[in-house]
Amino acid sequence: MKKVSVKTIVATGIGAALFFVLGRFVAIPSGVPNTNISIQYGLLAFVAAVFGPIAGCLAGLIGHFFIDFSWGWGVWWSWVITSAFVGLVIGIGTSKINVDEGEFAVKDIIRFNIVQVIANVVGWAVVAPVLDIVMYAEPANKVFVQGLVSAGLNAVATAIVGTLLCIAYANTIPKKGSLKEED
DSSP: OOOOOHHHHHHHHHHHHHHHHHHHHSOEEOSSTTOEEOTHHHHHHHHHHHHOHHHHHHHHHHHHHHHHHHHTSOOOHHHHHHHHHHHHHHHHHTTTOOGGGTOOOHHHHHHHHHHHHHHHHHIIIIIHHHHHHHHHOOOHHHHHHHHHHHHHHHHHHIIIIIHHHHHHHHHHSOOTTOOOOOO
């Protein structure tokens, strides 16, 4: 079994903390009850793409847990699990993208966004509503509307915020062979 690196642990902690802050204090109401425009999913996708599926999964799980916990109404586990699922899937699906090596070309942007759209649609339009029904006996029509709206909003927010974060981060990394020794 592969050991979890210090880098992954630190990325998980920072990712979870930023996910919490963005989700708790920068949530924009969507007009659908209990459903927001959530820019923290762009950050989650960035963490997953750069630091891998473990960091993405745990940052989503821990960050969403603390968002729910901080409101005082209890933890909505179906959505906490879905945040973890989305981070995991994006981390797995973007494993061939080398953002951490300064590479994020057009083909990488396309792959990143195909993966994040699939993760958000499966997570929010399928996993979250099904878990809401199974765990909380929520009405199907309500949770599937919330799930579809969340899937769309999270995919758009991730396409914008996540892509911009990956581009900005990749541009800070020196490309291989770009540094030359002076005479």
